[in-house]
Amino acid sequence: MSPWAKRGLAVAAAVALHEGLARGLDRAGLIERLLAPSGAWALVALVAAVALYALRLALLFVVPGVLVARLVIGAIERRRGAAHRHRPR
Numbered sequence: 653m654s655p656w657a658k659r660g661l662a663v664a665a666a667v668a669l670h671e672g673l674a675r676g677l678d679r680a681g682l683i684e685r686l687l688a689p690s691g692a693w694a695l696v697a698l699v700a701a702v703a704l705y706a707l708r709l710a711l712l713f714v715v716p717g718v719l720v721a722r723l724v725i726g727a728i729e730r731r732r733g734a735a736h737r738h739r740p741r
Contacts, residue, residue: 666711673704 653661677700685697 663711663715666707666715670704670707670711673700673707677701677704 677697680697682697682701685693686701689697
């Protein structure tokens with residue numbers, strides 16, 4: 653499996669995890685439970701919410717930034733390689 657396919661699979665898995673976690677927290681009534689906490693569930697809900705928002709931050713900002721940076725670096729490397737091959741000796 654190519655590195656790009658592995659990365660694509662990892663991103664797809666992260667998106668699926670995000671979607672599942674968001675739906676699960678919604679069905680569990682996260683907001684209502686955090687507004688009226690009852691014992692250990694409040695701690696579990698808080699940890700799950702922090703995990704959801706960390707995953708969302710990574711998916712919306714980190715992954716696209718890394719992809720754009722990799723594309724720019726690859727273009728620069730290809731341009732340098734082409735300039736180096738065509739340099740007169």
